[in-house]
Amino acid sequence: xxxxxxxxxxxxxxxxxxxxxxxxxVRGHTGVIVAAxxxxxxxxxxxxxxxxxxxxxxxxxxxxAADLWGSGDHTVTVDLWESYLDRP
Amino acid sequence: MTGHDDLPAAVRARRLEERLIAAGLxxxxxxxxxxxxxxxKASPVNGAxxxxxxxxxxxxxxxxxxxxxVAAAELGFDGLGYALRVVANTATTHNVIVCTLCSxxxxxxxxxxxxxxxSFAYRSRTVREPREVLAEFGLTLPDDxxxxxxxxxxxxxxxxxxxxxxxxxxxxADELAAxxxxxxxxxxxxx
Numbered sequence: 001x002x003x004x005x006x007x008x009x010x011x012x013x014x015x016x017x018x019x020x021x022x023x024x025x026v027r028g029h030t031g032v033i034v035a036a037x038x039x040x041x042x043x044x045x046x047x048x049x050x051x052x053x054x055x056x057x058x059x060x061x062x063x064x065a066a067d068l069w070g071s072g073d074h075t076v077t078v079d080l081w082e083s084y085l086d087r088p
Numbered sequence: 089m090t091g092h093d094d095l096p097a098a099v100r101a102r103r104l105e106e107r108l109i110a111a112g113l114x115x116x117x118x119x120x121x122x123x124x125x126x127x128x129k130a131s132p133v134n135g136a137x138x139x140x141x142x143x144x145x146x147x148x149x150x151x152x153x154x155x156x157x158v159a160a161a162e163l164g165f166d167g168l169g170y171a172l173r174v175v176a177n178t179a180t181t182h183n184v185i186v187c188t189l190c191s192x193x194x195x196x197x198x199x200x201x202x203x204x205x206x207s208f209a210y211r212s213r214t215v216r217e218p219r220e221v222l223a224e225f226g227l228t229l230p231d232d233x234x235x236x237x238x239x240x241x242x243x244x245x246x247x248x249x250x251x252x253x254x255x256x257x258x259x260x261a262d263e264l265a266a267x268x269x270x271x272x273x274x275x276x277x278x279x
Contacts, residue, residue, distance in 0.1 A: 021241050023188050025215065038171050040243045058242045060173070069216055074235035076215045079242030 002057055003033045003085070009061060010088040011080065019047035022084050025068055026076075030088050031061040034077055042081050056082040126195060134165055135197040135247055136268035138174075140261045143252040149176075152249065160197065168196055168245075175238060176249040177275075182233050183248045184222065184275030186214040187240040194245035198273050205274065215239060225276040248275040 003009055013028040021043045037058045045053030058081050065072030108114050138159060142149035152159040156172030172194060175183040187193065191206040204210050213221050218235045222228070229235065238246045250272045256264060271277035 021189060023239065023241060025188075037173070037242060037244050058244075060238075060244070062236075065216075072217065074218050074237055076237045076239060078239045079244055081242070 002036070002082070003059060005033050005035055007033050008088050009033060009059075009085040011061075012084055012086055016044065018044055020044045020084075022080060023078060026061075026063060026078050026080075029063055029067055031063040031078070034060040034062050037079060040081070042083060054083065058082070059085070061085075127200065130196045131199045132197075132268075132270035132273060133199075133265070134160075134163075135194070135270075135273045136265040137163055137261075138165075138197070138247075139249055139268045139273070140264035142249055143256075143264055144261055149249075156247070165197060168194070170194065170245040171243055172197070172247065173238075173244045174247050174249050175236065177251045177278075179251070180233060181236050182222075182229055182275065183236045183238060184214060184218055185238050185240065185246045185248060186211055188212065188215055189239075189241055192240035192245060194247055197247060198270055202270070222276060225271065227277055247273050250277075250279045253279055 008030055009032075010030045011022060011026045011028060015024075015027075037060055039055050040058050041053040041055050058079055060077050060079050062075050062077045065074045065076060068076060105114075105116075105119060109116065138152060141163065142152045142159075148159065148162070151162070152174050153176055156174045157168055159174070160166065160168055160172055177183055185193075187205075188211045191201055191211075193201040193205060195201065210221065215237050218237050219229060222235070240246055250268065252264070253267060256267065259267075267279055269277050269279065272279040
Protein backbone atom coordinates (compact mmCIF):
# COMPACT_ATOMS: atom_id res chain seq x y z
CA UNK A 1 0.00 0.00 0.00
CA UNK A 2 1.23 3.46 -0.76
CA UNK A 3 -0.13 6.95 -0.55
CA UNK A 4 0.01 9.35 -3.52
CA UNK A 5 0.86 13.00 -2.96
CA UNK A 6 -2.21 14.96 -1.96
CA UNK A 7 -3.92 12.08 -0.19
CA UNK A 8 -5.11 12.42 3.37
CA UNK A 9 -3.82 10.18 6.15
CA UNK A 10 -4.32 9.89 9.88
CA UNK A 11 -1.42 9.26 12.24
CA UNK A 12 -1.97 6.27 14.48
CA UNK A 13 -2.53 6.91 18.14
CA UNK A 14 -0.86 4.80 20.77
CA UNK A 15 2.17 5.23 22.94
CA UNK A 16 4.62 2.38 22.37
CA UNK A 17 7.00 1.59 25.21
CA UNK A 18 9.86 1.33 22.71
CA UNK A 19 11.66 3.95 20.62
CA UNK A 20 9.60 5.54 17.86
CA UNK A 21 9.94 8.57 15.57
CA UNK A 22 6.32 9.71 15.77
CA UNK A 23 6.24 13.03 17.61
CA UNK A 24 3.50 13.01 20.22
CA UNK A 25 1.97 16.21 18.85
CA VAL A 26 0.84 14.62 15.56
CA ARG A 27 -0.59 11.38 16.98
CA GLY A 28 -4.25 11.00 15.99
CA HIS A 29 -4.08 14.02 13.67
CA THR A 30 -4.92 14.13 9.98
CA GLY A 31 -2.42 15.41 7.44
CA VAL A 32 -1.81 15.56 3.70
CA ILE A 33 0.98 13.67 1.91
CA VAL A 34 3.47 16.14 0.41
CA ALA A 35 5.90 13.59 -1.04
CA ALA A 36 7.31 10.11 -0.66
CA UNK A 37 10.90 10.54 0.55
CA UNK A 38 12.39 7.08 0.22
CA UNK A 39 12.36 3.52 1.55
CA UNK A 40 14.11 3.31 4.88
CA UNK A 41 14.33 0.94 7.86
CA UNK A 42 11.63 1.59 10.45
CA UNK A 43 13.44 3.11 13.43
CA UNK A 44 11.20 1.33 15.94
CA UNK A 45 12.66 -1.96 14.66
CA UNK A 46 16.28 -0.79 14.27
CA UNK A 47 16.32 0.62 17.80
CA UNK A 48 15.13 -2.71 19.22
CA UNK A 49 17.74 -4.67 17.29
CA UNK A 50 15.13 -6.41 15.14
CA UNK A 51 17.11 -7.89 12.25
CA UNK A 52 16.16 -7.34 9.55
CA UNK A 53 14.03 -4.29 10.34
CA UNK A 54 10.93 -3.55 8.28
CA UNK A 55 11.79 -1.29 5.35
CA UNK A 56 8.97 1.09 4.48
CA UNK A 57 8.21 4.20 2.50
CA UNK A 58 8.64 7.36 4.53
CA UNK A 59 6.44 10.34 3.67
CA UNK A 60 6.58 14.08 4.30
CA UNK A 61 3.12 14.90 5.70
CA UNK A 62 1.74 18.40 6.20
CA UNK A 63 -0.45 19.35 9.14
CA UNK A 64 -2.20 22.65 9.81
CA ALA A 65 -1.29 24.44 13.02
CA ALA A 66 -4.97 25.20 13.66
CA ASP A 67 -5.63 21.46 13.74
CA LEU A 68 -2.55 20.59 15.85
CA TRP A 69 -2.75 23.41 18.36
CA GLY A 70 -6.16 25.02 17.97
CA SER A 71 -4.53 28.23 16.74
CA GLY A 72 -1.90 29.51 14.33
CA ASP A 73 -1.91 30.00 10.55
CA HIS A 74 1.28 28.06 9.75
CA THR A 75 1.79 24.47 8.64
CA VAL A 76 4.08 21.82 10.12
CA THR A 77 5.46 19.07 7.87
CA VAL A 78 6.61 15.88 9.59
CA ASP A 79 8.31 12.80 8.06
CA LEU A 80 6.51 9.58 8.99
CA TRP A 81 6.95 5.92 8.03
CA GLU A 82 4.05 4.07 6.44
CA SER A 83 3.19 1.89 9.45
CA TYR A 84 2.68 5.06 11.52
CA LEU A 85 -0.27 5.91 9.25
CA ASP A 86 -3.86 4.90 8.63
CA ARG A 87 -6.37 6.00 6.06
CA PRO A 88 -8.63 8.58 7.72
CA MET B 89 35.46 29.11 34.31
CA THR B 90 33.47 26.11 33.22
CA GLY B 91 34.92 24.10 30.36
CA HIS B 92 33.00 22.01 27.88
CA ASP B 93 34.07 18.80 29.64
CA ASP B 94 32.29 19.88 32.84
CA LEU B 95 28.88 20.34 31.22
CA PRO B 96 26.33 17.75 32.37
CA ALA B 97 25.59 16.81 28.75
CA ALA B 98 29.29 16.26 28.04
CA VAL B 99 29.65 14.10 31.15
CA ARG B 100 26.63 12.05 30.11
CA ALA B 101 27.93 11.68 26.52
CA ARG B 102 31.31 10.55 27.84
CA ARG B 103 29.68 7.94 30.11
CA LEU B 104 27.77 6.63 27.11
CA GLU B 105 30.97 6.49 25.06
CA GLU B 106 32.67 4.55 27.84
CA ARG B 107 29.85 2.01 28.00
CA LEU B 108 29.96 1.52 24.20
CA ILE B 109 33.73 1.13 24.29
CA ALA B 110 33.50 -1.34 27.21
CA ALA B 111 30.95 -3.35 25.24
CA GLY B 112 33.40 -3.57 22.36
CA LEU B 113 31.12 -1.64 19.98
CA UNK B 114 33.54 1.21 19.24
CA UNK B 115 36.80 2.76 20.40
CA UNK B 116 38.08 6.24 21.24
CA UNK B 117 40.10 6.20 18.02
CA UNK B 118 37.05 5.35 15.95
CA UNK B 119 34.98 8.13 17.55
CA UNK B 120 37.78 10.66 17.06
CA UNK B 121 38.27 9.64 13.45
CA UNK B 122 34.54 9.94 12.76
CA UNK B 123 34.32 13.42 14.29
CA UNK B 124 37.43 14.61 12.46
CA UNK B 125 36.03 13.40 9.16
CA UNK B 126 32.61 14.90 9.91
CA UNK B 127 33.85 18.36 10.80
CA UNK B 128 36.86 18.68 8.48
CA LYS B 129 34.79 20.01 5.59
CA ALA B 130 31.48 20.81 7.29
CA SER B 131 30.63 24.48 6.86
CA PRO B 132 27.69 26.74 5.98
CA VAL B 133 29.90 27.96 3.11
CA ASN B 134 28.93 24.69 1.35
CA GLY B 135 25.19 25.31 1.59
CA ALA B 136 25.74 28.96 0.63
CA UNK B 137 27.53 27.91 -2.57
CA UNK B 138 24.58 25.73 -3.53
CA UNK B 139 22.16 28.60 -2.90
CA UNK B 140 24.24 31.05 -4.97
CA UNK B 141 24.38 28.60 -7.85
CA UNK B 142 20.59 28.10 -7.67
CA UNK B 143 20.08 31.90 -7.78
CA UNK B 144 22.15 32.11 -10.97
CA UNK B 145 21.24 28.89 -12.74
CA UNK B 146 17.52 27.95 -13.03
CA UNK B 147 18.36 24.40 -14.10
CA UNK B 148 20.48 23.92 -10.98
CA UNK B 149 17.65 25.38 -8.90
CA UNK B 150 15.25 22.76 -10.32
CA UNK B 151 17.75 20.00 -9.57
CA UNK B 152 18.34 21.31 -6.05
CA UNK B 153 14.62 21.26 -5.30
CA UNK B 154 13.98 17.86 -6.88
CA UNK B 155 17.10 15.89 -5.85
CA UNK B 156 19.22 17.58 -3.22
CA UNK B 157 21.84 14.82 -3.07
CA VAL B 158 22.58 15.00 -6.80
CA ALA B 159 22.69 18.79 -6.65
CA ALA B 160 25.10 18.68 -3.71
CA ALA B 161 27.32 16.17 -5.51
CA GLU B 162 27.46 18.45 -8.55
CA LEU B 163 29.29 21.01 -6.41
CA GLY B 164 31.58 18.37 -4.94
CA PHE B 165 29.60 17.56 -1.78
CA ASP B 166 28.99 13.88 -2.45
CA GLY B 167 28.24 11.03 -0.09
CA LEU B 168 26.13 13.15 2.26
CA GLY B 169 24.80 10.05 4.02
CA TYR B 170 21.30 11.49 4.20
CA ALA B 171 18.51 12.46 1.82
CA LEU B 172 18.81 16.21 1.35
CA ARG B 173 15.51 18.03 0.89
CA VAL B 174 15.71 21.70 -0.07
CA VAL B 175 12.65 23.88 0.43
CA ALA B 176 12.41 27.24 -1.36
CA ASN B 177 11.18 30.47 0.16
CA THR B 178 8.81 32.44 -2.05
CA ALA B 179 7.09 35.83 -1.89
CA THR B 180 4.25 34.18 0.05
CA THR B 181 5.91 31.33 2.01
CA HIS B 182 8.82 31.30 4.44
CA ASN B 183 10.33 27.96 5.48
CA VAL B 184 12.01 27.10 8.77
CA ILE B 185 13.70 23.88 9.88
CA VAL B 186 13.56 22.19 13.27
CA CYS B 187 14.03 18.74 14.78
CA THR B 188 11.60 18.33 17.67
CA LEU B 189 12.74 14.79 18.56
CA CYS B 190 16.49 15.45 18.73
CA SER B 191 18.72 17.70 16.61
CA UNK B 192 18.78 16.32 13.04
CA UNK B 193 20.54 18.79 10.79
CA UNK B 194 22.58 18.68 7.53
CA UNK B 195 25.93 19.17 9.30
CA UNK B 196 28.11 18.69 6.22
CA UNK B 197 26.39 21.56 4.39
CA UNK B 198 25.61 23.89 7.32
CA UNK B 199 28.50 23.17 9.69
CA UNK B 200 28.05 22.14 13.34
CA UNK B 201 24.59 23.11 14.52
CA UNK B 202 24.25 26.14 16.81
CA UNK B 203 23.43 25.50 20.48
CA UNK B 204 20.00 27.09 20.20
CA UNK B 205 19.00 24.62 17.46
CA UNK B 206 19.37 21.85 20.05
CA SER B 207 17.59 23.76 22.84
CA PHE B 208 14.24 22.61 24.20
CA ALA B 209 12.88 26.13 23.68
CA TYR B 210 13.64 26.27 19.95
CA ARG B 211 12.51 22.68 19.34
CA SER B 212 9.21 22.98 21.15
CA ARG B 213 8.25 26.55 20.24
CA THR B 214 9.11 26.51 16.51
CA VAL B 215 6.33 24.06 15.65
CA ARG B 216 3.90 25.88 17.94
CA GLU B 217 4.52 29.61 17.41
CA PRO B 218 7.09 30.07 14.61
CA ARG B 219 6.15 33.67 13.90
CA GLU B 220 7.05 34.66 17.46
CA VAL B 221 10.25 32.59 17.42
CA LEU B 222 11.39 34.17 14.15
CA ALA B 223 10.63 37.64 15.50
CA GLU B 224 12.96 36.89 18.41
CA PHE B 225 15.67 36.16 15.83
CA GLY B 226 14.99 39.62 14.38
CA LEU B 227 12.96 38.29 11.47
CA THR B 228 9.52 39.88 11.52
CA LEU B 229 7.55 38.51 8.58
CA PRO B 230 4.63 40.40 7.02
CA ASP B 231 1.25 38.92 7.98
CA ASP B 232 0.60 37.85 4.40
CA UNK B 233 3.71 35.62 4.33
CA UNK B 234 2.77 32.11 5.45
CA UNK B 235 5.18 29.96 7.47
CA UNK B 236 5.98 26.36 6.63
CA UNK B 237 7.78 24.49 9.44
CA UNK B 238 9.70 21.29 8.59
CA UNK B 239 10.23 18.85 11.47
CA UNK B 240 13.20 16.60 10.60
CA UNK B 241 11.92 13.31 12.02
CA UNK B 242 13.40 10.87 9.45
CA UNK B 243 16.53 10.15 7.40
CA UNK B 244 15.86 13.32 5.40
CA UNK B 245 17.73 16.51 6.26
CA UNK B 246 16.24 19.86 5.33
CA UNK B 247 17.82 23.07 4.06
CA UNK B 248 16.12 26.33 3.10
CA UNK B 249 16.70 28.03 -0.26
CA UNK B 250 16.31 31.72 0.60
CA UNK B 251 14.95 34.24 -1.88
CA UNK B 252 17.66 36.16 -3.76
CA UNK B 253 17.89 39.68 -2.33
CA UNK B 254 16.91 42.55 -4.63
CA UNK B 255 19.72 44.58 -6.18
CA UNK B 256 22.19 41.68 -6.44
CA UNK B 257 21.96 41.24 -10.23
CA UNK B 258 25.57 42.27 -10.80
CA UNK B 259 27.15 40.00 -8.21
CA UNK B 260 29.26 36.95 -9.07
CA ALA B 261 28.60 33.53 -7.54
CA ASP B 262 31.15 33.88 -4.74
CA GLU B 263 29.83 37.33 -3.84
CA LEU B 264 26.28 35.97 -3.74
CA ALA B 265 27.38 33.02 -1.58
CA ALA B 266 28.93 35.48 0.88
CA UNK B 267 25.47 36.97 1.47
CA UNK B 268 24.02 33.66 2.66
CA UNK B 269 24.15 32.94 6.39
CA UNK B 270 23.77 29.74 8.36
CA UNK B 271 20.55 31.11 9.86
CA UNK B 272 19.29 31.83 6.34
CA UNK B 273 19.80 28.14 5.49
CA UNK B 274 17.85 27.11 8.63
CA UNK B 275 15.17 29.73 8.05
CA UNK B 276 15.73 31.88 11.13
CA UNK B 277 16.99 34.70 8.88
CA UNK B 278 15.78 35.94 5.50
CA UNK B 279 19.11 35.19 3.75
